[in-house]
Amino acid sequence: MGMFILRRTGVMLLTAICLTFIVFLMTNLYPNLEKLAKNEGNFRMSDAEVASFLGNRGYTQGKLQNYGEWLGVLPGYVIEGIDGKTRGRCSNHGAIVENTGKYCGVIQGNWGFSSRFKEPVSKIVAKRLALTGKLMFWVLAVMIPSALIIGIMAGMREGSRLDRALSTGAIVTTATPEYVSGVIFIAVFTSSAVGLKWFKGSATSAMDHATLENFLLPVLTIALYGMGYIARMTRASMAEVMTAQYIRTARLKGVSFANIVLKHALRNALIAPFTVIMLQIPWLLNGVVIVEVLFNFKGFGWVLVQAASNNDIDLLLAVSVVSVVVVLLTQLISDIGYVFLNPRIRIT
Amino acid sequence: MTKNNSFMHPAAEMYASEEKAGKLDRREFISRATALGVSTVAAYGLLGLDAPAEAGGHAKMGGTIRMQMDVKAMKDPRTHDWTQISIFSAGWLEYLVEYNSDGSFKPMLLSSWEANADATQYVLKIREGVKWNNGDDFTADDVARNIIGWCDKGLEGNSMAGRMASLVDEATGKAREGAVVAVDSSTVHLNLLQPDITIVPGMADYPAQIVHKSFTVETMVSNPIGTGFMLPENLEVGVKASIVKNEGFEWWGYAAGKGGYIDRIEFIDYGSDPATHMAGFESEEFDLNWETTGEFVELYDALGLVKSQVASGATIVVRPNQGHAPYDNKMVRQALAMAVDNEILNELGNAGLGVAADNCHVGPMHPEHNPDVTRAPFNPGKAKELMDASGHGDFEHELRSLDTGFWKDTCDAVAAQLRDAGIKVKRTLMPGSTFWNDWTKFPYSATNWNHRPLGTQVLGLAYKSGEAWNEFAWSNAEFDGLLAEANSLANADERRVVMGKIQALVIEEGVTCQPYWRLVQRHHVEGLVGVDMHIAYLPQIYKWGHAV
Numbered sequence: 001m002g003m004f005i006l007r008r009t010g011v012m013l014l015t016a017i018c019l020t021f022i023v024f025l026m027t028n029l030y031p032n033l034e035k036l037a038k039n040e041g042n043f044r045m046s047d048a049e050v051a052s053f054l055g056n057r058g059y060t061q062g063k064l065q066n067y068g069e070w071l072g073v074l075p076g077y078v079i080e081g082i083d084g085k086t087r088g089r090c091s092n093h094g095a096i097v098e099n100t101g102k103y104c105g106v107i108q109g110n111w112g113f114s115s116r117f118k119e120p121v122s123k124i125v126a127k128r129l130a131l132t133g134k135l136m137f138w139v140l141a142v143m144i145p146s147a148l149i150i151g152i153m154a155g156m157r158e159g160s161r162l163d164r165a166l167s168t169g170a171i172v173t174t175a176t177p178e179y180v181s182g183v184i185f186i187a188v189f190t191s192s193a194v195g196l197k198w199f200k201g202s203a204t205s206a207m208d209h210a211t212l213e214n215f216l217l218p219v220l221t222i223a224l225y226g227m228g229y230i231a232r233m234t235r236a237s238m239a240e241v242m243t244a245q246y247i248r249t250a251r252l253k254g255v256s257f258a259n260i261v262l263k264h265a266l267r268n269a270l271i272a273p274f275t276v277i278m279l280q281i282p283w284l285l286n287g288v289v290i291v292e293v294l295f296n297f298k299g300f301g302w303v304l305v306q307a308a309s310n311n312d313i314d315l316l317l318a319v320s321v322v323s324v325v326v327v328l329l330t331q332l333i334s335d336i337g338y339v340f341l342n343p344r345i346r347i348t
Numbered sequence: 349m350t351k352n353n354s355f356m357h358p359a360a361e362m363y364a365s366e367e368k369a370g371k372l373d374r375r376e377f378i379s380r381a382t383a384l385g386v387s388t389v390a391a392y393g394l395l396g397l398d399a400p401a402e403a404g405g406h407a408k409m410g411g412t413i414r415m416q417m418d419v420k421a422m423k424d425p426r427t428h429d430w431t432q433i434s435i436f437s438a439g440w441l442e443y444l445v446e447y448n449s450d451g452s453f454k455p456m457l458l459s460s461w462e463a464n465a466d467a468t469q470y471v472l473k474i475r476e477g478v479k480w481n482n483g484d485d486f487t488a489d490d491v492a493r494n495i496i497g498w499c500d501k502g503l504e505g506n507s508m509a510g511r512m513a514s515l516v517d518e519a520t521g522k523a524r525e526g527a528v529v530a531v532d533s534s535t536v537h538l539n540l541l542q543p544d545i546t547i548v549p550g551m552a553d554y555p556a557q558i559v560h561k562s563f564t565v566e567t568m569v570s571n572p573i574g575t576g577f578m579l580p581e582n583l584e585v586g587v588k589a590s591i592v593k594n595e596g597f598e599w600w601g602y603a604a605g606k607g608g609y610i611d612r613i614e615f616i617d618y619g620s621d622p623a624t625h626m627a628g629f630e631s632e633e634f635d636l637n638w639e640t641t642g643e644f645v646e647l648y649d650a651l652g653l654v655k656s657q658v659a660s661g662a663t664i665v666v667r668p669n670q671g672h673a674p675y676d677n678k679m680v681r682q683a684l685a686m687a688v689d690n691e692i693l694n695e696l697g698n699a700g701l702g703v704a705a706d707n708c709h710v711g712p713m714h715p716e717h718n719p720d721v722t723r724a725p726f727n728p729g730k731a732k733e734l735m736d737a738s739g740h741g742d743f744e745h746e747l748r749s750l751d752t753g754f755w756k757d758t759c760d761a762v763a764a765q766l767r768d769a770g771i772k773v774k775r776t777l778m779p780g781s782t783f784w785n786d787w788t789k790f791p792y793s794a795t796n797w798n799h800r801p802l803g804t805q806v807l808g809l810a811y812k813s814g815e816a817w818n819e820f821a822w823s824n825a826e827f828d829g830l831l832a833e834a835n836s837l838a839n840a841d842e843r844r845v846v847m848g849k850i851q852a853l854v855i856e857e858g859v860t861c862q863p864y865w866r867l868v869q870r871h872h873v874e875g876l877v878g879v880d881m882h883i884a885y886l887p888q889i890y891k892w893g894h895a896v
Contacts, residue, residue, distance in 0.1 A: 034785070035785045038785050039785075041427070041505050045505050045816075083502070094566060116421070116586070117584075117585045117586065118421050118422075186627055190630055190631065191627075192630060192651060201627030201628075202627045202628040202631045204618070204628060204633050293619060293621075293624075295627075296624050296627075296628065298586070306586055309779065310781060
């Protein structure tokens, strides 16, 4: 088990390095650097101004050199610009001061400085990840129990009227993308056009104080979409288990139906949905982009969009590292969880 | 109250007689007279009118106002490229002069200014009793240092250098020796290279915020030294920002009756989608918005919000860039302008919230506009003929624009009319984050331009050869000469003659399609005063307050 986790961690590191290198190459293409310069300086800068801006800030020294600096295996640049100011990577591309360190990469725990937000990347990622975490927590809290209940109820008597009704509902919610259901929710429950105005169509204030009024709609928008999907998986798995030999045996023994479902079928039926749920977490992390934009909730998805559209190199790299970690970590948890749910599988 | 100027520029009296004779409208008169150093009260007096009272008198002290606005990163005021940046720093950084929606210029950190008869010398008088919020006195040296700083062309992205061109030494890219002189602690003399009537309007523009001698970009938010009545509290780019009243600071404006009512202003960023803004307004998450555009004017009206609207020189240009083929061909450019009906663009692209314009970027809100020069007549048949004659009849034009709002709608309408005329065109939509990176370079695209007080100003920024914002890539010696001539003429009629030639030249060259002048408006909840839409989006937050 220990070996297994260690090996997975190694894979994670390798993936992160490969991915960040690719992202790094992409973001350091000259047109992207030009975009960065104009966003930071003045978006009406001339080409010569852009070139001097980039040169003064070490962006043109060569990609491997810059990547090494970001990693922290090479010392950060110190360049005396053509405007006479001396800048360095370790002072966030600003003027060098006395105690500026020599190395300032990820290995030293320095994730860089965001050009878009003018703040340390680690601070932004932590803050926005926490906000998305809050959103995800409530989404999962709503989505998982309701999806499992619906799936089990539908799957325990395949083909019954209850199954048909619940399955139809699940298909409808999962077939409705968030940008459709979100807009419908806003139109119906918040606008004066319909006149209900039960909830708020903007979750901006939920970043500080989440209430039922300002947070329910974004949570519901995401949860409904995932719920239908997980419910379908649970139903299929449950229906399959219910046709198994041992369930028939239990029935013939005279075990009550409730006992069969809860004690005999449930654990086996949960193996497949468990994987699906774990796979939903990385999806949530990046899939919330639409909902975050729609409801103006500034979480991780929003940061991703901002970083990408402003070519904020350090921030984009940190975002991709976080994504790699989340994807591989949830897979690890799902693999380990498997062992507990299914004793026939053993991890070596 | 502000001390009245005793000075009366001779040209102002001449303008007054022109106004009475109907040659100038009232806004043009106020704009020009005050730019020459005549106080607003005196200017209205010349017309035999009382100066209008300010609405601020009905505000009460205290309270919070929340505004929907893009929250952008702070930078040196001289390099501000969005008024949204300036409105945040306007909490503690003020202007020498302010420009108002009625076209007048009022002294702020100056108490008065005077121009000599041919507008080549200005005497700036510094307001008495102004202090920096660190306790320093505000003096003529501060003013001179800031003006010299504005002239620095070496600073990447400094747009003030263009506004101060008549003080700049072309060779060094800095202020000329002896151009800006602090004669005593309360007087600054400006000695211009040539007559320049735009220098005072330039000082009232949004990047012209006055900074302390200790100013650095890195510390401007963490160590906010300024003369204004507020201080920055927090700034989270793309999310929100707030400024709060500087308690205990004796702001000069309190004694001068300027206002300074509000305790706290919050700016909340809602992204660029107006539908999201509407959801925020309906959820009561803010009290006023930055600007209402297009169909949302009607929607917000229906919500019972208060509308503040002003007719301005804000506009859009749908322009070819002459640096790209086939737009180096005059016939192609003329055809593009001729094929579209500006009235229809105003109707479809701007929801009718404007007045049709004449494709020359000078209009009735500008003093020197010559109404006799009008656009090349709308004629789709002739346009197609011209296009075919130019040899580019089969060329497929690619018209780029932002993906929202009036930019998109206007360009869609342009494309539809071009197609009706038989000219092939393809539309490309881009998000703001990528569009603005190359806005001056696209072969054929649309850009919005803000209002500026004088007609010569935008022409100087965007149409003059070699200017950074010349998105038309237009280079025309005749135009440059005419513009310089216009900028040296204080007399309205003389200048209008030159402006007529300029307008005709811009239209004849098919430089741009400039379809309409926009009414600009914003909406707010009941019970706010002084938050009116400004004709040039200038930040006059000291006027903001809650109604008594």
